[in-house]
Amino acid sequence: MSEKPHILVVDDEVDVNNEISGVIKDTGEFIVSSAFSGSEAIEKVKSGLKNNSFIDVVILDIRMPDMPGTQALTEIKKINKNIEAIMLTALDDAKLAWKAYQEGAIDYIVKPFREVDLLFRVRKAVQERERKLLENKRQNLIGQIYDIMLSSKSDMQKIQELLKEEIDKFGAENFAGLPYESLKEAASKYFNNK
């Protein structure tokens, strides 16, 4: 995520939608857009993919006139499984949030919402999305390092020496415990010396 994280607020109640969007926008930490139905949200997620304006977190009302929030969640996850979803529920509906969690939502907020709670959940969701993206990059890099190791004995020796330097520097148990930046450093040195 090079730019500010993009949050999509989905609630058919215009006042609630505006209030939530306003609180998030006022922090200056996020780009915020709104949708007022499940189908509009699905369209925005789709067009975001086409226009490279990826949505990172969607805040999704659990009860909307055109479709239940859980259905919108399933459709959104089908389009982009990496989007994090926070459900908005009335206090009496909190049990529905459990269902949404089992279907892939990361969290829920009870309406009427408290500002501090809303911002905590949004920041946590963004943090989790960044963590997952970095972990994916890290795992892909480890995959490439295994490919190098398995290609020849001399390559294995070279890359292992470079990894050992990083393991000592970082104090990790083994190379799988290294952060992305350390792995990148070892891989870059390997490719530069090739």
Added chain:
Amino acid sequence: MNADKKLTVLVIDDEVDVNNEIEQTILETGNYLTKKAFSAEEAYKIVKEQDVDIALLDIRMPDIWGIDALKEIKKLSPDIVVIMLTALGEAKYAWDAATFGAFDYITKPFDQTSLLFRLKKAEDFLSDENQLKEKWDIIDNLRELNHKNPYAATKIWDKLYEETNSAGLNHPLDLSLSKIKNIFENTK
């Protein structure tokens, strides 16, 4: 932590009634074991000497500010998942706690659904982390195997990627633990 073991939750709150009520709510699920501490010092002792997976930590205690206690607990046992307990007016400190490693927070007076939801999230997080560690340990055997039998190591690696691609996943670690075990045991 193995998959069948019940997780241990340590409740750290100086208010005896609140501490007991939280413990009771957790015990009634039948899913967790519990321990109680009524001061930070008591909590450190338990964390040092016993297995604790999740800590519920009051942000305001007489002997210490909860965020300082959080730092100490994380120092003593970095893998413990800490959920802060805050009064409504102090929820603004929850994000500060998160920057020092708190996993989540619950406001007091707590509602049962919220407490159990936050615990379940913590439990799932720990289970994912442990599964990932276990997967890494298995996959890391490839390096060892590559010394002894490079042909077999390459075959397993190719099979892992074949299964990853056919399932539309990004990386072999996205395969289930049982699938990875199966590939290691059955690829000849």
